[in-house]
Amino acid sequence: MTTVAPRKPWAATPADRLRDLAIFLLSAVLSYLVVAVTPAKGKLAYVGLFFIFYSVASGIAGWIKFGRRSAADLFIKTLIGLMAFVTVLPILSILTTVIAKGYRGINLNIFKTDMSLNAPTDPLNVGGLLHAITGTVILVSVALVLSVPLGILTALYITEVKGRFTKPIKFLVQAMSGVPSIVAGLFILSAVLYPITKAYSGFMASLALTILMIPTIARTSEEVLKLIPNDLREAGVALGGTQWRTVAMIVLPAARSGLMTAVILGIARIAGETAPLLLLSGGGDKVNPNPFHDPMGSLPYYIWKSFNAGSPEAITRAWAGLLVLITIVLILFTAARLLSTRKVK
Numbered sequence: 001m002t003t004v005a006p007r008k009p010w011a012a013t014p015a016d017r018l019r020d021l022a023i024f025l026l027s028a029v030l031s032y033l034v035v036a037v038t039p040a041k042g043k044l045a046y047v048g049l050f051f052i053f054y055s056v057a058s059g060i061a062g063w064i065k066f067g068r069r070s071a072a073d074l075f076i077k078t079l080i081g082l083m084a085f086v087t088v089l090p091i092l093s094i095l096t097t098v099i100a101k102g103y104r105g106i107n108l109n110i111f112k113t114d115m116s117l118n119a120p121t122d123p124l125n126v127g128g129l130l131h132a133i134t135g136t137v138i139l140v141s142v143a144l145v146l147s148v149p150l151g152i153l154t155a156l157y158i159t160e161v162k163g164r165f166t167k168p169i170k171f172l173v174q175a176m177s178g179v180p181s182i183v184a185g186l187f188i189l190s191a192v193l194y195p196i197t198k199a200y201s202g203f204m205a206s207l208a209l210t211i212l213m214i215p216t217i218a219r220t221s222e223e224v225l226k227l228i229p230n231d232l233r234e235a236g237v238a239l240g241g242t243q244w245r246t247v248a249m250i251v252l253p254a255a256r257s258g259l260m261t262a263v264i265l266g267i268a269r270i271a272g273e274t275a276p277l278l279l280l281s282g283g284g285d286k287v288n289p290n291p292f293h294d295p296m297g298s299l300p301y302y303i304w305k306s307f308n309a310g311s312p313e314a315i316t317r318a319w320a321g322l323l324v325l326i327t328i329v330l331i332l333f334t335a336a337r338l339l340s341t342r343k344v345k
Helices: 014-037 043-065 068-105 130-161 166-176 181-197 202-226 230-238 243-254 256-271 275-280 299-309 312-340
Strands: none
Touching: 014 043, 043 068, 068 312, 130 166, 130 202, 130 243, 130 256, 130 299, 130 312, 166 202, 181 202, 181 275, 202 256, 202 275, 230 243, 243 256, 256 312, 275 299, 299 312
16 A cells, blocks of 8 residues: 655645746746837846736736635735845845956965055056955954954943943944944044054054944844843852853853854954045055054955056956955855854754
8 A cells, every 4th residue: 555645735736836837937928028029128127027927927826726815925925036036136246247357367376466566557467465465354353353342342231231321322332333434434534643643554444444343243242142041140140140250151151152243244344344444554565464554455445446547457456356355255254154053952
């Protein structure tokens, strides 16, 4: 006696898959015909008309098979799919464009040499990104050292201490998260560089990046700390620990993965900032390991300078720099995603 494998009631049957394929092909053909005979032209017209026809056809098919409620359900599902596609489309377009235009400027030599002896208009086989990558790493590292303690301590004050200044501090953190990067650069330029140091350096740029990084770390850390159950805090106090000992020994270790995510998101927030670097770093073309002396290069400054040069070689260098920068940011976001995912055993 043969047994029939159980099937989930909501699983699509072969007939459902055939119907969906027919609706898809019909919508594609109709959108092509409408674009061919009307003034509507371009890829956007194809995509828009396709989703309109697909939504209508799915709704009609659901109405015929299951009735009005099923038609409304299928229409909403299609609409949600459209919104998701519209959200992802610009990201895919950016990645595709950067990869298509930037891979030609990628070679092993760009990771071993700087631009101290070359100009952006020189052939692609000379000069490289070493000074820009090194500068970006140093700038972000200095900003990290300055902003991580401030951001996490701010989040601890808001969530754990809850003193009289909690609301003003929370308001300021939220307001700072919307400050344009050029404002942070101008503030450091007018408040520190002109009256005190009177010289461009990587440290000046790192101060501006710190201003931009603190709100991201503080707000993310605050949300992470709110997820820690109060039972852990009460257990620490019940065992005789002070508030700060409970926070240091129980709360922070429990929130470690989330705090690491906050730090990585903060790094990704400032990795591509350009305006403060144009105002404060000086944009050197040679490797400079000292953030407190002499101009310092960076990937955003290198990209901006190469695009301004205007030659085909310079523009290819700029796209290659963009590709490297986006790759670094994607790696950081992937790391943040992996760190924030906790396996349940």
